Amino acid sequence: MAIEFLQAFPDLDVLVVPIGGGGLISGIAVAAKHIKPDIKILGVQTEAYPAMKAALEGREIHPTKVTIAEGIAVKKPGQITREVVRQLVDDILIVKESMIEDAIDALMEIEKVVVEGAGAAGLAAVLQFPDLFRGKKVGLPLCGGNIDPRTLSFCVMRGMVRDGRISRLKVTTLDLPGALARVTAIVGKVGGNIAEVYHQRQFATAPVKYTEIELVVETKDRMHGERLVKALEDAGLEVTDTSGAMAMRG
Incomplete structure (x- = not known):
């Protein structure tokens, strides 16, 4: 060799x-x-x-x-x-x-x-x-x-995940009709692709009037993922990156 x-x-x-x-x-x-x-x-x-x-x-x-x-x-x-x-x-x-x-x-x-x-x-x-x-x-x-x-x-x-192309986001919002549709519409507008959705009520840690929506989202790269998080936050939603994808390769 x-x-x-x-x-x-x-x-x-x-x-x-x-x-x-x-x-x-x-x-x-x-x-x-x-x-x-x-x-x-x-x-x-x-x-x-x-x-x-x-x-x-x-x-x-x-x-x-x-x-x-x-x-x-x-x-x-x-x-x-x-x-x-x-x-x-x-x-x-x-x-x-x-x-x-x-x-x-x-x-x-x-x-x-x-x-x-x-x-x-x-x-x-x-x-x-x-x-x-x-x-x-x-x-x-x-x-x-x-x-x-x-x-x-x-x-x-x-x-x-480490490259920021897949991230898991927890979105907390008021538990109202259309809440899930609103969140997914924002993700779609920014160009993210939703791979999985978990709509938590019984096991949520948020107050009873709120719901937690966990999304596994595919994005082009880390910057694209950060734009997606900002768009959700600009809409008044509380967002937590539970995958750590945004911080792993800073």
Whole structure:
């Protein structure tokens, strides 16, 4: 893999490689450093299973969390591979689960490539630590596409929430005939698409003369979502973003 990378792109500055037991990054590091000694090799592990980084630091971990990057969810890295990593890998980056989800979503939406969590870990590192890679030519092995459709769909939908393209709004209004129609008319006028509606009376926290309308709304982007909230508020309605979509990527 490293040979093919450097044959196609001899001016690469860095390769960012997921680490499980350490076999893939060991092979890549040996080949890449032989061909181009000044190339940087960075490993990536999920925060749920940072076993290789811990081993190199002389620590032992006992992971208890579940990760979407199952292919690199290794409790103990290999003895031989850890020595190769110690000698040839420049650093190991630890990425958040949410960044791996974003990477899976971005690769599918932009590159039209389906990868599993472990395969997206390299891009997750670039997304989480952009300053490390700014202005550099970066190679990312996409090592695995074994992801089930349910997990993939969750990544896409959660990514849309984080990007502000899907939000869940709670609108409080007087419980009068036409109240729901008024709210949906405002959403339609602004150009939002209502995916789900929950009209709460019995389980509402508002006073008895009021009703709570929960909307799951699709918008073009975060700014569009903010315009929708403003339009509802300008109509005298109390609006709460219960998804946190407007604040998650501020």
